[in-house]
Amino acid sequence: MGIHLHGWEEEKLTQVLTAFLKSLQPTGTPHNLPRSGAVQFVGRANELHQLHTQLQQNNCLAITAIQGMGGIGKTELALQYAIAHLSDYPGGICWLRALEPDIGTQIVNFARSQLDLTPPDGLELPDQVAYCWRNWHPGNVLIVLDNVIDYEAIVSYLPPQDSRFKVLLTSRLYLGRSLHYLQLDVLPPEAALDLLRAIAGEERINHQLTEAQQLAEWLGYLPLGLELTGRYLASKPDLDLITLQQRLNDKRLAARALVRQESMTATHESVAAAFELSWQDSKMSDAARQLGYLLCLFALAPIHWQWVEQCLPDWDAEDLEDCRDLGLVNRSLLQRVEPGIYKLHQLIREFLQTKLTQFEQADEFKRSLCRVMVAIAQTLPQTPTKAQIQTLTPALPHLQEVATALKVWISDDSLIWPYVGLSRFYEGQGAYAQSLPWHKKCCEVVQERLGEEHPAVATSLNNLAALYASQGRYREAEPLYIQALDLSRQILGEEHPDVASSLNNLAGLYDSQGRYSEAEPLYIQALDLRRQILGEEHPAVATSLNNLAGLYYSQGRYREAEPLYLEALNILFNRLGENHPNTQTVWQNFVTFIRQVIESGQTHILSDHPAVQQVLTQLQSEGDSSSDRPSP
Structure with a gap:
């Protein structure tokens, strides 16, 4: 009696049964869609239909790009489409932030958290991504890449040529002739009025309809400008539209970051004026403006509020919250993404950065942000765990911003740390190609700032050599290790722990190549030096003992090991x-x-x-x- 299965391995049978039982559980479309901040989504029904039609073409890989100027609602259209068509993509909807350089890491993180996929250990990042695509859940899949500025930078991470994968891009730029485009224009006049009605009140707009029509036209029917102006009206119930129009006319702003580009329709002038109108509100405190100056220094990515508090340790916590909530969020200058996490719109960030040049404490704020990001980078050990990598991931774009745009304001003592943290983040995931530029940048920046003869230069050379060695690129690693050793001896003298570390590193390189006769004296020197400087019972001495024992073991010298x-x-x-x-x-x-x-x-x-x-x-x-x- 009963069912007998012959020739099945226990592990295989367990996998099949697990998959079958999981298939019986009710599940929805896996996704990581951000929350929508729109008060009301109007005027885009045709675009939603056209977008769905383009994505359902039976090509090998359907790729559609929503193109339009900043603030026109590209991201919101993509988000509303994804929300409306969740059931059409049972294989999942993966939302990727294309402005962040780690697209591959985002894909792998989605596969881990939403699809329960675990790439095998030891794979480099591109191979991890390829594994995820091969093992993706069945059914149609939508991949959204928001804010693409460089198509070549993302193309290697796109899904395979499979008609079930649909790719949706948003971009302010024309990305090439190989893509299908949905050109997103400004809102129709009536839809613009509907948006103003939804935010400022239907009765108020209808009562001043002519002025409202003129206002919408002056704003260029741009969704972001309409929303900002509508919220400003909502905050001032006694303000009539004629007075508002006069204020807008008086507050025009010529900002380079907001000037119309030739490849885009409409203008940015009305949006800039709307920003200026909110920024110069007499009820907005100087402290709130200062907070805006700090926030625009962060990268264009979600900002954890705890980082802001760490940048401003002398500010009262409640006062800081009021600046955030009453000064910025209520004026739509800052968006609350989820509890404790906020973000600036790209154009608002650019607008604030033009204002930053007039702020006397700008350099102090830049140094504060660098200090906070350095502290975060220092939490990542040389061999980070998956949990440690996940913890650092939200700070990654801001750490990159510090390492590039704000490197001048990193203190000399901390100069290497943003680059060390970034290289460890990628190296810890086997993403050596992503780690290498940060190692090289570290060497370049340290030598430029501190000169050729500085301990940090030796450290950066050692780190770069270690990366090459871990990849088996011994010929490239050896001269760097030797250079680091010579430099350490020259600067620090013969009796210094860093010299012992350099000796140990070079010995390890020779050991890895089977060059035992060259490795042995270096291991012995490192051991003797550590005993002399650190004492007989120091863990670094144990490391040297272990390394030398391993060398003897490799040579069959068991009595000595x-x-x-x-x-x-x-x-x-x-x-x-x-x-x-x-x-x-x-x-x-x-x-x-x-x-x-x-x-x-x-x-x-x-x-x-x-x-x-x-x-x-x-x-x-x-x-x-x-x-x-x-x-x-």
Whole structure:
């Protein structure tokens, strides 16, 4: 009786059953759509229909770009389309921020969080992305890339040539002839009035209809300008539209960032004037304006409020919240994305940056932002965990902004840290190609600022060499390691921990290539130097002992390797404890060493040390895996 399955592996059967049971659970379309900030979405019904038609063409890969000037509503149209057609894309809707340089990381993060996909360890970022596309959930899929400014920068991350994948781009620019375009124009006049009615009140607009029509025309029927002006009206119930129009006429602003580009329709003049109108509101405090100056220094990405508080530690928390909520959010100069997270619209950010030149404390704010981002970068260890990478991810675009646009305001003592943090972020995910430019930039910036003979230069050279070494690019790594060692000796003298580290790094490079005769004296020098400077019981001494033991093990010099492993373990047990990652690593090296001695038939050369005999006995006992854990 019963069902018998022959020839099935247990693991395979478990996978099939898990997938079947999961398919029985009611699920919606997986997505990561941002929240819409629109009060009312009007005047875009035809565009929504046209967009859906273009995306449903049976091409190998349907790609449509919504093109139009800044503030015209490209992002909102894409978002409203995605919301309206969730059920048409059961395979998921993935929203990507194209202005951030880590498109591949965003795709992998979506696949992890929304699709339960886990790329195998050891893959570089492009291969992780390819794995995600191959294993994506079945059904039609919509990929949205918002705010594309460089098509070549994203094309390598696009889905494969498969008709079930639909790609939707938004951009202010013409991205090339290979794409299908939906040219987004300004709102029709009646839709513009409907938007004003929704925000400022239907009765008020209808009562002053002629003036409202003139106002909408003056604003160029641009959604962002209409919304800002409508909110300004809503905040001033006694203000008539004639007076408002006069104020707008008086507050024209010629800002380079808001000047119409030849490739775009309409103008930015009315939007700039609307920004200026809100900015010069007599009820807006100077403190709120100062907050705006700080916010425009962040990258064009969501801003966590805790970072703002850290930039302004002397400000009262409640006063700062009032500046945010009453001064900026209520005037639509700042958008609340979700609890504790805010963002500036691109044009508003540009507008504020033109104002920043008139702010006397601008340099102080820039230094504060650099200080906060440096502190965040310093939290990322040399080998970050997935959780640590995920924690840093929201700060990534702002860290990049500091490392590029604000590098002048990074202090000398902290100069390397934004670049170190960025390189570790990518290197920790196997994205070596993304890590390399930051290593190189670090070397360039440090040498330019601090000169050729500075310890930070040696550090940056060591880091770049380590990246090359981890990729097996030994010929490129070796001269950098040697240069770093010579520089450290020249600047710091022979007896310095950094010199010992450089010796150890160069020895490790030779060790990796099997150049044991060159590696051994360097390992010994590093060990002796660390003992002399740091003392016999320092964990760095244990590291040197472990490395030298590994060298002897690789050469079959087992009698010399054993006491070094034991000494290293003794230090680590006493100083770091049994469960520390460094202790665990050296213990596993020691166990591997004993196993190799057994396999080579040379157990007679092992000492009678209790730890040696314990591991030996355990490994020789069939089925006993207790040697996988250190024993004090």
